[in-house]
Amino acid sequence: MKSITSPNFSLMSTRYKLIILFSVAALSLVAQENTNQSKFKQLYEELPTPNVYRTASGAPGHQYYQQKADYVIDVELDEKNHTIKGNETVTYTNNSPDALDYLWVQLDQNIRAKNSIGQLTSTSSIDSEMSFGSIKRMHDKMNFDGGFKLDHVTDASGNKLSYTVNETMMRIDLPRPLRKGQSFSFKIKYWYNINDRMKLGGRSGYEYFEEEDNSIYSIAQFFPRMAVYNEVDGWQNKQFLGNGEFTLPFGDYKVNITVPADHIVAATGELKNASSLLSNAQRKRWESSRTSFNEPVIIVTQEEAEASEKEKSPSKKTWTFEAKNVRDFGWASSRKFIWDAMAVKISGKTVMAYSFYPKEGNPLWEQYSTRVVAHTLKTYSKFTTDYTYPQATSIHTKRIGMEYPMICFNYGRPEEDGTYSKRTKYGMIGVIIHEVGHNFFPMIINSDERQWTWMDEGLNTFVQYLTQEEFERGYPSRRGPPQNIVSYMKGDKSGISPIMINSESILQFGNNAYGKPATALNILRETIMGRELFDHAFKTYSERWAFKHPTPADFFRTMEDASAVDLDWFWRGWFYTNDHVDISLDQVSWFKVSTGNPEVENPIAKANEEKDDTYIGGTRNKILIEKTVDELDEKSIDFYTTYDPFLTSILEKEDYTEYIEDLEEQELALLSDGKNYYELQFSNIGGLVMPIILEFEYTDGSKEVVRIPAEIWVQNSESITKVFILDKEVARVTLDPLLETADVDRNNNYWPPRMEPTRFELYKAKDKSKDNLMQKEVKAQEREEEIKKEAEEKDAEEENTEEPAEDK
């Protein structure tokens, strides 16, 4: 751009003239320290060095490997004593280049053992006002005899193996090193007491229905499971303390589940022996559900379930399930179960959506559960990777939401009279979307939950938000929209950890690992990358890492590699710090280009001076002082009395003509185009650099949104100025007008400055009529009826009084 020889800007509010340069005129204040502290510094030090297993592009490398663990498990439920007895054969295949001397197996049930590491390390205190219930729960928890009881650990031929249990982890010493490509089989016989979920809590357990002496069992972590071995952590054998969930290798499962003969069982995988378990009618219904794409078909009816509830079969039946390429296995069993099913098409293949629930779940569950499962599979398949498992199941479990491959446990129970609140309804739909969504993160895109909660919860909560938006317009979504994370991000920093932190160290778990990453991804999608680039990159990550084990670096790198957007500054700010967004619009200055023509500028300058002179005394004196001395007495007049500085002299005119003659055509055009120059000053109070989004509202009432990428902060992340050249005069400027950056203080986002009312003020100002919506609706209906009735009566009257028409 050619420089302008003499750009002469005048600030309209005063007569002060100044010269400025035509660019972001800000001095760099960085480099206080002698190292690179830039918020845009690349993440070379934070991310691991790429290697043959994981590339710099974020894809699996050419020597990527993962281990395999196949299981054959016989498990039996003892309903009377609430115990599980198991016998498993695990076949472990070493695909790593390393020879292994021992294997690590996870014994998650041991977190419930007396004096377990989980119990000992959970902090606690006594409240002055504890209820009897609270104290009883403390006792129940301490007295529960949980944990795996191991009968034996042997090799495939029954020879005892040497093993060591360290809390929730068990090391099995191998007779000889297991080399690359070799497999080793071992057997474990065990049993454990199942926890009463309603008394002791837990991701699995049973809910007891006292009146009818029945239970719903939701069973998981029910067998010793292989730990993950890879080039990232070696063995991932970090103890299970309660928050950091699970890290598991893929494998094939065959599980034989023996339960009372009148139970209905749901599980990971496909049922292989339905003919000996279900009635002919039930199997026919199941068959017909396989082609029912729009409506669930009830396979076990409420009548059948209620009949089963009334008696207890003394005999047992074994349900056999098989699952391929899954990282875990869960199941549920009860004679209370109603079962419905619906078919879903995913990329031309049919997948089944199932729900199992007791009569207590109706009418809500019959209407929504399976439909929501189907919707979730479709939406997630669109945004991530195709759902290739044969089915997905939603189980009704009061109070909890918890996920396993192809099966999840979800809350949402109506009142005893069958009514339910709006909160129950949307809570249930939300939790089903979330838990079914976990099939993708982490069951298929198999991240390390023990280390990184956000990699499954955050990504899943983000897609949950997209899925809810597609379920219903105006869905009461919680996590996703930027303004919903503001109250968390502006909070006390001592209570906020960065997202990149181990699962057990997270403060404010829900906001940190679910809400903030979901919001961050939503901001990337809507504001920083745009939907097209984001959706492609996000899908690329999902497809690259489907049925593999990704790490944070693989995610960060893929999002950049597939989009050509440098996001290191975003990951650094949003994932590695607990900074927040607070950008302040500090000042707006308005300039117009001076034409330099004295005949144009002098009258403007005069008008401005007169406009400024509006002191009330002066205005009054103009009228009330009839004559001043100089007006009365000619002798008091001299040169200065009559001199008008705004009159254009011949010398000024000649100067101007000379000036104009020197200018080129383009420069002349600039002088006469009448544009408005606005210089805006911003400061970054919160710390996070973000795009600057501005809405200019012009004096003619029209509006325009201008978007500036975050890189405007690249040389100075604390304060910047920026000039905007606009045709029209600006009346108002709003920073972040569409609420897309999670700016925590909106009071500094307006010019002219404006304070936003607090929530308290808004509530106080609101009309708080006592009517609730349903009562209002009833009243409205009654009124409509009344009007209709009146109209009918009137019609009837008119008909009666009407003369009989002649041509009828």
Next chain:
Amino acid sequence: MLNTVLISFLSLFISFHNFHVTQTTLHYNNSSDLIEITIQVAVQDLESALEDQGAKQLRIGTDNESKSTDQLIKDYFERRLIILPNGKPTHYQWVGKEMSKDLHDLYIYVEITNCQQYGKFTSLSVENSIFTEILSDQANIVSIEFGADNQKLTFSQNNKKQTVKLGQ
């Protein structure tokens, strides 16, 4: 007095996708001489806490809400969120409550009137033990907005009382 009990306790109400944080704003409104208090809590946790004390199914925020709900809520917070300007005790005036748009949280509005009686604010003590009697992982965040004094505090089961200086 027996004071050496140490009990390991995880909550009954643990739900793997429900986490326990409340947000309270204490805003001094100079023109009306009020401390305006906005408390944001998860409805489910509030119901659990009140029911733990013997209240029967409250159904907060629904059409069938129990009539005594507002009084129970006010009583609960008067015991569990104690505001002491210059160390002096206060009482709440009930303003109202409303559900959040996402149906997850309840906003509770109460105020402390005639604050001049406490004299020029030099300190503010806050005792916050909201839900700590039922939830061991409870975190309670308080934002203090007294004119130019903006401070943020975090309370937990092990940290229930804090005092800040004002007007420094």
